[in-house]
Amino acid sequence: MSKKIIMILMLTMLVGFSAEAGMQVNSDGKPVVSVASDCTWPPMEFINKDKQIVGFSVDLMKAAAEAGGYVVEIKNVAWDGIFAGLASGKYDCICSSVTINKQRKKGMDFSDPYFEVQQSVVTNKDSNAKTLADFKGKKLGAQIGTTGYFAVKKTDGVVAKSYDEVGLAMEDLYNGRISAVVCDDPIAADFALQQEEYAKRLKIAFVVKSDTPEYLGVAVQKGNKEVVDLINKGLAAAVKNGSYDKIKAKWFGSN
Numbered sequence: 001m002s003k004k005i006i007m008i009l010m011l012t013m014l015v016g017f018s019a020e021a022g023m024q025v026n027s028d029g030k031p032v033v034s035v036a037s038d039c040t041w042p043p044m045e046f047i048n049k050d051k052q053i054v055g056f057s058v059d060l061m062k063a064a065a066e067a068g069g070y071v072v073e074i075k076n077v078a079w080d081g082i083f084a085g086l087a088s089g090k091y092d093c094i095c096s097s098v099t100i101n102k103q104r105k106k107g108m109d110f111s112d113p114y115f116e117v118q119q120s121v122v123t124n125k126d127s128n129a130k131t132l133a134d135f136k137g138k139k140l141g142a143q144i145g146t147t148g149y150f151a152v153k154k155t156d157g158v159v160a161k162s163y164d165e166v167g168l169a170m171e172d173l174y175n176g177r178i179s180a181v182v183c184d185d186p187i188a189a190d191f192a193l194q195q196e197e198y199a200k201r202l203k204i205a206f207v208v209k210s211d212t213p214e215y216l217g218v219a220v221q222k223g224n225k226e227v228v229d230l231i232n233k234g235l236a237a238a239v240k241n242g243s244y245d246k247i248k249a250k251w252f253g254s255n
Helices: 003-012 056-068 079-087 147-153 166-174 185-194 225-240 243-252
Strands: 032-037 045-047 071-076 108-110 115-117 119-124 139-143 159-163 180-184 202-207 214-216 219-221
Touching: 032 056, 032 079, 032 225, 045 056, 056 071, 056 225, 056 243, 079 108, 079 219, 108 225, 119 147, 119 166, 119 185, 139 147, 139 166, 147 159, 147 180, 159 166, 166 180, 166 185, 166 202, 180 185, 185 202, 219 225, 225 243
Parallel strands: 032 071, 139 159, 139 180
Antiparallel strands: 108 219, 115 214, 119 180, 119 202
């Protein structure tokens, strides 16, 4: 976690919070926040072998809720409709490796950032590519509507292939149907370095250069300050009580 994120979340602890009328509460009187997550991004959010929703962000949202005095209900929602569902009020927020950017901020609000990422390029181990431009004339895959897909789309000379799930793109790469996959670095590391079958053939070739850092945040319906304040309060509390560092170490190691 970058020092900048820690400072933002800790400063949030200095801001008072008062619940507004309208927030749903459980039998114990605690506010209930419904969370949508596209659970296809290990180790951030995914379905394990026991059909449970797990991952770094899942643990973080639960820890933030406990520390902040509210409850979260996390549901698996497909990426292609996840933002429309937020806009229509089907759930209170999205925690699904969503990058905070100017375009998205026009249509939704965000919590304070909770994780810094880069866009990594996964290729076959025999590839010598060092930039996206080195794939001129070849197909590159990414999950549609993600930062990785936007990076591919704006690269001249390459063919962008979109997928509903990043795992499908990795499968096509493994089977030789495309030349590379672009996605967040934690997801790239999980598929290319930690999944035994893929690790034999794939590697992280390089990181896409960017002039600005990329942060993940919890997306909230535009104007819903109540939920934003509640989540920020919980995230800051999870940092202060040490839960954040423990969860990060669990999923990414202590380095």
